[in-house]
Amino acid sequence: MVKEEKYPNPCNMRQLLHRLSNNVHIQLDASRLVEQTLERNQGTLNDRGALCISTGKFTGRSPKDRFIVKDETTAAAVDWGDINIPLSSEVFDNLLEKMTGFVEGKELWKRHCHAGADPAYRINVTVINTTPWANLFCHHLFIDPTATALNDFEPEWLIFQVPEFLADPLIDGTRQENFSIINFSKKMILIGGTAYTGEMKKGIFSVLNFLLPQHGVLPMHCSANEGSNGDVALFFGLSGTGKTTLSADPTRKLIGDDEHGWSQDLIFNFEGGCYAKCINLHADKEPQIYAAIRPGSLLENTRFFDGTNIVNYSDSSITENTRAAYPIAYIDQAKIPSIGNTPSNIFFLTCDAFGVLPPIAKLTTAQAMYHFLSGYTAKVAGTEIGITEPQTTFSACFGKVFLPSHPTAYATLLGKKLEENPQVNVWLVNTGWTGGAYGAGERISLRYTRALIQAAISGQLQEAHFVKHPSFSVLVPQSCPGTPDSILNPRDTWADKEAYDKQADKLANLFIQNFEAYREEASEEIRQASPKLLAAMI
The missing domain is CATH 3.40.449.10 (Phosphoenolpyruvate Carboxykinase, domain 1)
Incomplete structure (x- = not known):
């Protein structure tokens, strides 16, 4: 206590x-x-x-x-x-x-x-x-x-x-x-x-x-799981990036699904349960969450099929933010007490609807701090009225609305943790589009994303040859077990390379503009991790 x-x-x-x-x-x-x-x-x-x-x-928080x-x-x-x-x-x-x-x-x-x-x-x-x-x-x-x-x-x-x-x-x-x-x-x-x-x-x-x-404890808006040998993986990501899906692994124990702290030598859950979104919940896609909805669980703002008490999880007439609250012990693979070792791998998940970012890339400490500050994902055309092309969403530290202090304070503390633990690998994972932006390209297969994450966790990805992304300078592996080499370099997946370069500059410029709010408080190391415009390098 x-x-x-x-x-x-x-x-x-x-x-x-x-x-x-x-x-x-x-x-x-x-x-x-x-x-x-x-x-x-x-x-x-x-x-x-x-x-x-x-x-x-009210079926959600009211930030204002x-x-x-x-x-x-x-x-x-x-x-x-x-x-x-x-x-x-x-x-x-x-x-x-x-x-x-x-x-x-x-x-x-x-x-x-x-x-x-x-x-x-x-x-x-x-x-x-x-x-x-x-x-x-x-x-x-x-x-x-x-x-x-x-x-x-x-x-x-x-x-x-x-x-x-x-x-x-x-x-x-x-x-x-x-x-x-x-x-x-x-x-x-x-x-x-x-x-x-x-x-x-x-x-x-x-x-x-x-x-x-x-x-000296870093609070984090992330999920966490643990392998049989005690290795811990953290998953950061805004809504729609796959954080819950990718951290739910039947071969690994769940430490927690949303909020954690990183002390000197431990990862620990802040909570005793889970508060899972259940819109479009299906037993085949998210079996752990589905199985956890049982006597004692609390379902918020769902509707039944007419004339029954069977929940229609696809019904969003009240809200899309339907939720299920249950103790973490309702997850078969939960680790109790919810404490693990210093992480071996950290994954920043983004759904890049611009089709620019690689399916996986390794980050330096400075790049990890920069992308932590950025907290990027994208909404796609058609998901909301008025959105006709990909819309960027930036939320510092993947949870800016919960940060009382300036975001750079948390990014600096993350950098300190990474410097004290150089064995920790940080990965940027794109669960979005490849071969073109949304509407032209295709969504990266969940099967491939799982294979890339598994290769990172197992250490296999460390054996790969890496090359720098031309704009974001992150390190892109050139091969990975269970994944076609052809999808690893995003520019190669576009038929029109010039169109890719223009799209990469567009996304890089959005990152640069977003970072202006943090530039004054950020260290020179973080500033140097900003993406570069390809047009300026010609």
Whole structure:
């Protein structure tokens, strides 16, 4: 357990918990929370026994309504702007008092839990909810303390989630009725006006992103698995890049699917469960997730086939962000406790709809820092109204919306980890297009991508001959077991080489433009890892 002097308790948390100590269900197990949800007509069981609920108006996070209290603790430490929106202590205190008065005397659910599988860096979190199914989510996504730990449990952070409480923006200082506010001085997260459970999970992730780097621990938005010999692989990637699919390997143990820390010599999961997207879920494509949806699991915002309680996973009429929450123990190959060694391989996944990047390439430390800062993927034409050609998406560190500090701080810490562990290989993996951009080329086969990743993990790819990509300067292997040599060099897959060069310059220029936001804070080493325009080299 993290000692009190490392993350001190706020002076008024104890008083608040005392005020909310009546009519409270404390530390209920999953089966009882499911029963209470059904008794209150707040959910329905599907044919496999999972609890299906609706989160109401909000089916995802609301980034513009996520605030951080700006005070002496955060004023100089937080990277303020569109991501980290400042809020005054006075506004926070007023909302806290209103929320407390709103729930006094009402039925509440309280849960003590941990965030962080490594006892050296975990924090104790107490959650107060107004519904049993929201408490069930916390049961799954956070780590349950042992009986001994519960006896000595001292809360270090409090999540106070009251979806029924609506703010008055004109009086309360919020943007609209819903809000999520982090107060680093008082060690509290207030959530009101939204029942979307992911706000709680990502609130604590943001807290750890602020606290852990102060102790040399790199927080990471990635999945992690482990081989039979203890080798660990990390998978970073934005939505649609294949992070969940590629990290789910029946021959390897799952450490975690979303949030991890890298300490001096360990990788550790922040969570005790998984929060998986289940739109278009199919038993053949994602058998581990499908099998995990069983009694005790929580399904959010799904619909049944008419006249049945069988979930129609292709139905996106409520949202495409349908989710399943379940304990990590529901995954057959899960590693518990969720801790592993320093990684042997790190994969940055990108779905490059421009058809420019190679299927796999090895990165230098500087390039790893640059691509970590970039966090690139692309949306394809036809996926959203108005998109007629590939659209770039950049999210620093593959999770910019969760970073309280400036992104270069995390990239620098990654570089330090790589320098301290030169045996770690970092790979850029394109799960997108080859032979042309989206609409002209073809999607890289998942079978080939799996073979490339397996070759990297096994060490076979180290034996290959590498050449530099002409624009991005990453090292491209010229052969790989289980993969045709003809697909490894992207320029060779284009019939029109001049068209490829123009497309490569277009993508490189987008990288360069995106990097301008970080150039001033970035080291010269990172700046030099920027791609070069081919037209300028002629």
